[in-house]
Amino acid sequence: MGIRTGKQFLEGLRDEREVYIDGRRVKDVTSDPAFRGAAQTIAELYDLQHAADTQDVLTQVDAATGERVARSHVLPTSKEALVTRGRALRRTAQHxxxxxxxxxxxxxxxxxxxxAARPVFDASPGGRSFGxxxxxxxxxxxRNDLTMTHVQVNPQVDRSKQVFEQKHDIALKVVKETDAGFYVSGSRWVGTLAQISDEVVVMPSVVITNDSKGEDYAFAFALPMATPGLKMVxxxxxxxxxxxxxxDNPLSQQFDEGDAVLIFENVFVPWERTFVYRDPDLCNKIYKLTYLGEHYTHQTMSRTIAKAEFMAGLAAYVARSIKVDIFPNVQGMLAELLIFLEMQQAFVDRAEATATETPFGTWAPNRWPLHSAQLNFHERYARMIDVVRTVSAGGLVGVPSYGETQGEIGELVEQxxxxxxQTSKERIQLMRLAADASISAFAGRQVxxxxxxxxxxxxxxxxxxMEYPKEELFGRVDAMLGRSFAKANLK
Ligand SMILES: Cc1cc2nc3c(=O)[nH]c(=O)nc-3n(C[C@H](O)[C@H](O)[C@H](O)COP(=O)(O)OP(=O)(O)OC[C@H]3O[C@@H](n4cnc5c(N)ncnc54)[C@H](O)[C@@H]3O)c2cc1C
Structure with missing residues (x-):
């Protein structure tokens, strides 16, 4: 099949999936007001794969079939391929x-x-081979250009105890095995985008002790969202x-991607959809063995460049519109956001420039700049929101709904x-955008x-x-200790 259009993506969501919200079952996620905005946004991304000016950035021809596929699906077999993929990730995020x-x-x-790390899945303890x-x-x-969500975390019940020691045993676990596969019951959280995905990948939970009692909870598999017994809450x-x-809320309207707890009621998992089975050791090691963290973080940090661009741009735009950008204190805050942006870009550029070949013949970005970026972006993002709030000040609550410009007192509002x-309409639109980015429920969920x-x-x-390679750093200190000692000329 190759790349899908937005229309095909939306059609694919109209199935028997069980999505619940606010005490009701959703009939059609593509038209439901809670999900249609985000579904439409994902559909736009599918259409970008067909647009003349973005097709080559986002897709490439698959040599095996002659069909176009998304670059994000392709295993990078050189540094150049990784950099090209990075460009696609950044372009997607800009949208x-x-x-x-x-x-x-x-x-x-x-x-x-x-x-890419297929051999890792070939040595299952039960003798099965899942590669x-x-x-x-x-x-x-x-080939079918599907959208996936994933759930990796066992539910919050009592974090002081292991998953198999819980009083309320509600975590997802194996309940039966047959020749064709196995059955699971229980819940996992939190699947972002679950309601409007085609497939769920139940990823290995990585915080499980290497104890045989954890085996019932240690697996990875994938299923279509409309699988009988699967409920999204x-x-x-x-x-x-x-x-x-x-x-009034243009970001919430377009980008509320949804989060859901997934409840599995005696759901059947065929062996051919299974990647890990009853293997706590592999679950704990999977990120390291497969370079999954490096690849995930290549996408997430490419995305946060676009986010930093938007927030730095928004703060400066608001400041310029009310001319507070002449004040040194405001300039200082705006500079801070531009510095965050440059840092974010530099982290990703360095990760790509110092990528290395994996034992599987693929290339992975350097994990250290990526993890450095990821581990402090949440704080920098909270600061960005704070700067938007600080610069906008009373303007965030000093404008009415955009609807007022078209109502009974429209002329007064214009004045x-x-x-x-800016004109009143322009100003109201801008400040409602800033409010949605900084003081709305949407903004809180983003943080x-x-x-x-x-x-x-x-x-x-x-x-x-614990894992950072610190030997070279200790070596520098040793060298300084030695040099100082020598210069001290001690007898
Ligand atoms: C908006 C959002 C979207 C998400 N989307 C997804 C998704 O799509 N797929 C997915 O799989 N997951 C998703 N998650 C879940 C995410 O992976 C978890 O929130 C994260 O791993 C933390 O786990 P927790 O929420 O269960 O917090 P907990 O582990 O319960 O932690 C709660 C608090 O206790 C502290 N704490 C707990 N245990 C320890 C410990 N052993 N040592 C020290 N401190 C501890 C933590 O630091 C934290 O402050 C999402 C979460 C959010 C908030």
Whole structure:
């Protein structure tokens, strides 16, 4: 099949999937007010794959079939291919200013990384070999251009205990095995984009002890979203679809990608859709063995460049419109955001420039600049939001709904809401955009997302420190100690 259009993507979502929100079952996610905006945005990304000026950036011809496929699906076999993929990731992110975070390319690069590392899946403790399955799955999602979500985390019940020690045993686990596959019951959280994905990849939970008691919880597999027994329980939408004008919340309307807890009720998983089975050791090692972290973070940090561009641009735009950009304190804050942006770009550029070949013949970006960028972006992003708020000040609440410009007092509104650089309508539109980016429920969820989507930053920072190659740094200190000692001329 090769690359799909937006229309084909939307058609694919009209199936028997079980999505619940606000106490009701959603009939059609493509028309439901909670999901249609994000579904439309993903459809636009599919259409970009066909547009004359973006097709070559985002897609390439697959030599095996002659069909075009998304570059994010392709295993990079050289540094140049990795850099070309990076360009595609950045172009995709520009379309949403990085605000719809879980664009399909995130999971695409992840599955490509797993497929590249096929031998890792061949030595299952039960004697089964799953390498061919990950290769076949990669081909399936690439050739059918599918959108995936993933769920990796066991539910929050009692984090002081192991998953198999919980009083309320609600985590996803194997409940039965047959010749054709196995059955699972329980829940996993939190699947971002789940409601409007084609497939769910149940990724290995990485915080499980290497204990035989953990085996029931240690697996990885993929299933279509409309699989019988699979239910998506959504958080409330941040799209204010009950009131106001579309332009009052333009980001929420387009980019609320949705998060859902997935409940599996005796769901059947065929062996051919299984990648890891009853293997806590592999679950814990999978990121390191497959370079999955490097590839995921290549996508996520390419995305955050677009986000930093938008937030730095927005703050400066607002400041210019009310002419507070003449004040040194404001200039200082705006400079801070530009510095964040340059840092973000530099991290990704360095990761690509110092990419290395993996044992599987593919190329992976340098993990250290990427993880450095990822581990502090959430704090820098919170600061960006703070600067937008600080520069905009009362302007964030000092404008009415855009609907007021078309209402009974439209003429009055035209008179009273102009700024130095803008008409009332322009100013209201800009300030509603700034409000949606900085003080809305959407903005709050964005901050939470950046902090947690790639795991707990506290524990990730511990891992970063423990694994960082520090010998060279210690060597520098040794050299200075030696030189100083020599110069001290001690007898
Ligand atoms: C908006 C959003 C979107 C997400 N999307 C996805 C997704 O698409 N797919 C997916 O799989 N996951 C997703 N996640 C889940 C994400 O991976 C988890 O939130 C993250 O791993 C942290 O786990 P937790 O939320 O269960 O927090 P917990 O592990 O319960 O932690 C809660 C707090 O306790 C602290 N803590 C807990 N345990 C320890 C410990 N052992 N040592 C030190 N401190 C500890 C943490 O630092 C944290 O402050 C998403 C999360 C958010 C918020």
């Amino acid at each position: 949403t200013c990085g605000l719809l975070a879980r664009t399909p390319d995130f999971m695409n690069v992840g599955i490509a990384a797993l497929a 061919a399955n990950i290769t076949a799955y990669h081909q399936h999602v690439m 959504s958080r409330p939408s941040v799209v204010p679809y009950g009131a106001g004008h579309y332009l 009273y809401f102009a700024s130095a650089g 939470l997302y950046e902090r947690y989507y790639q795991g707990d930053p506290v524990r990730r920072a511990i891992g970063y420190y």
